[in-house]
Amino acid sequence: MSVALVTGSAGLIGSESVRHFAKLGLTVVGIDNDMRGYFFGADGSTAWQVEQLKSELGGSYEHHSIDIRDRDAVAALFIRYGRDIAVVIHTAAQPSHDWAAKEPFTDFDVNAVGTLNLLENTRLHAPEAPFIFTSTNKVYGDTPNRLPLVEQETRYELDPAHTYYEGIREDMSIDHSLHSIFGVSKVAADVLVQEYGRYFDLKTAAFRGGTLTGPAHSAAELHGFLAYLMRCNMERRVYTIYGYKGKMVRDAIHSNDVVTAFEAFFRAPRVGEVYNLGGGRQSNCSHLEAFTLAEEISGIEMRHVYDETARTGDHQWYVSDMGRFREHYPDWKQQYDVPAILREMYEANAERWTPQA
DSSP states (O other), rough: OOEEETTTTTSHHHHHHHHHHTTTTTTEEOOOEOOOOOOOOGGGGOOOHHHHHHHGGGGGGGEEETTTTTTTHHHHHHHGGGGGEEEEOOOOOOOHHHHHOHHHHHHIIIIIIIHHHHHHHHHHTTTTTTTEEEEEEGGGGGGGGSSEEEEOSSOEOOOSSSTTTTTTTTTTTTSSSSOOHHHHHHHHHHHHHHHHTTTTOOEEEEESSSSOTTTTTOOTTTTTHHHHHHHHHHHEEEEEEEEEOOOOEEEEEEHHHHHHHHHHHHSSOOEEEEEEEEGGGEEEEEEHHHHHHHHHHOOOOOOEEEOOOOOOOOEEEEOOOHHHHHHTTTTTTOOOOHHHHHHHHHHHHHTTSSOOO
């Protein structure tokens, strides 16, 4: 039996990974205790996704409501499956830099200590399994905000002659910047993943994600930019823009494109790698541009207010350069752009995201 162990298995990337690797013929063991509901309330809960996975996949999916901070429970699961574990996909996290400031211990214990628990058990019980980690572009802190951005009508942009015009590469420094508490805990996890590769020769990769998104996102204000924006539009909620005139730019990558990148690494793993992961120049938008797209797709006017205070450590412009990953995995192809992502969100959630009474 070949097992894919997926943490955060009911989340956006986790659930996409569960379905994808089950289709590849692996038995998927999922770990998810719905901490997202604790972080973000009813909007963020992933309990609905657990039931969908069980219903769709039957015996191909085994769910465990384990907290990744629980070292003994994590160890027991690894001991149970041992070298049958063919890949570890670690997507569980506290994902909001706003929320992290409320409970720094919880944030660090989930993001950093939880990652250490998984790495060490992989080393002890499944050392041949590739370890895939969803890191974040927040490891670069606010360094991207020092780029010489030019204000345009609907977005901030870089001069085409700038070295990072095609996107930010992995050579950007992660030092001497404001990360937010969340960013710091993810830096710790990111570096641990690298070190377990380099020091212990495990096949590890830290994927530094931009806006990872898709129709399965349990969209909440503090996490899930495009999904929450589309949800607000469809439910006629008021969306709050925080700073930068709504012209801040994000690149967005669909969850399916993310997991096909994971599959590429799984099939030809490397040691201690770091990859930026995002929509790049093919798939990016500002908040204002996303409003226009959402209105065109739904036919509903976007309701919004503006708060001139930007979120601490928030990026004014972030586009990923995936050149390093594409060099290592030239057969990987990106399928989605922002309009396609938003339209799929609209179609997939037409029944769930309805106007509030």
